[in-house]
Amino acid sequence: MPTIANMLQQYAEHNQLLNFEGTMETIITGVYFHRASKSSPRQPLIYNSGIIVVGQGHKVIHFTDHKIQYGAGDYLVLGVPVPLECEAFTDGDLPVLGIAVDINPALLHKLVNQMTEHKQFALPPTCGQMSGVQSAKLDNAMELVTKRLLTVLNNPLEAQVFGEDIVKELVYRVLCGPQGHTLFGLAMHDGHYARIARTLSIMHSNYANPITVEGLAEDVNMSISSFHRAFKQVTFESPLQYLKKLRLAKAKALITASGSKANEAALKVGYTSPSQFSREFKRHFNKTPKEMLL
Numbered sequence: 001m002p003t004i005a006n007m008l009q010q011y012a013e014h015n016q017l018l019n020f021e022g023t024m025e026t027i028i029t030g031v032y033f034h035r036a037s038k039s040s041p042r043q044p045l046i047y048n049s050g051i052i053v054v055g056q057g058h059k060v061i062h063f064t065d066h067k068i069q070y071g072a073g074d075y076l077v078l079g080v081p082v083p084l085e086c087e088a089f090t091d092g093d094l095p096v097l098g099i100a101v102d103i104n105p106a107l108l109h110k111l112v113n114q115m116t117e118h119k120q121f122a123l124p125p126t127c128g129q130m131s132g133v134q135s136a137k138l139d140n141a142m143e144l145v146t147k148r149l150l151t152v153l154n155n156p157l158e159a160q161v162f163g164e165d166i167v168k169e170l171v172y173r174v175l176c177g178p179q180g181h182t183l184f185g186l187a188m189h190d191g192h193y194a195r196i197a198r199t200l201s202i203m204h205s206n207y208a209n210p211i212t213v214e215g216l217a218e219d220v221n222m223s224i225s226s227f228h229r230a231f232k233q234v235t236f237e238s239p240l241q242y243l244k245k246l247r248l249a250k251a252k253a254l255i256t257a258s259g260s261k262a263n264e265a266a267l268k269v270g271y272t273s274p275s276q277f278s279r280e281f282k283r284h285f286n287k288t289p290k291e292m293l294l
Helices: 006-012 104-116 139-154 155-175 180-187 192-206 213-219 222-233 240-258 262-268 274-285
Strands: 022-025 031-036 040-047 050-054 056-064 067-071 074-078 082-089 096-101 132-137
Touching: 006 031, 006 096, 006 139, 040 056, 040 240, 050 155, 067 074, 067 104, 067 222, 067 262, 074 180, 074 213, 074 240, 082 180, 096 139, 096 155, 104 155, 104 180, 139 155, 155 180, 155 262, 180 192, 192 213, 213 222, 213 240, 240 262, 240 274, 262 274
Parallel strands: none
Antiparallel strands: 022 031, 031 096, 040 082, 050 074, 050 096, 056 067, 056 082, 074 132
């Protein structure tokens, strides 16, 4: 039976992606293929929320006091988008290969409601307080559903017929697994985790506009102190530090992908001072905006 790495390689061959670099959406909405032919040094980026299954290579996520390593045979669960420092490693001459799946809120809530109705799974009392980054080993059920997903990705008809159901099972299997509490916490409307998730949605939609901690806390009906504490527990950052890293990441994309001038990018992401933007950009990425294009 082929491995997940074999199937990802077959997907790349079938879709003429053997020279592709980066992440792209597949024929199934919310399912993404990732490929990187070279290792990449430690660098800041924003991990999107979702389920990431690694087929080949490995990555290391660095935190202030610890790090998470995940690779072939592992999956990562992120309930919210989180700014992280990450480095990636190829396996010899073989590229890093993986697949990522978005977590549809409506699907998640339906599954959680069904599971709690059957009283088969109990929600840990601290679930709503968990951080936004967790990893785990693929068990047999997770491996099988991932392989079924990769199989139908090469067949447009089967992808259309079975795709949504396979994604639904994948999310269910994660809920049943050791990192299920991350997604359970996301589905609990009144829990701190879910409130911070709503805050992050607001920030990602309005990062170019003036944003205050007071306003964010008020939006989710929390005191400023409780909000600040919960926000840092989930994202590892204070609200203002998160906002700064989000704006810088968006600016980097504008400069490198869209060819925007540094001053233009600064204004588009919410900076009012170009000099402050340049200082913070260099401090964050260890490169000036101009050096990013070299």
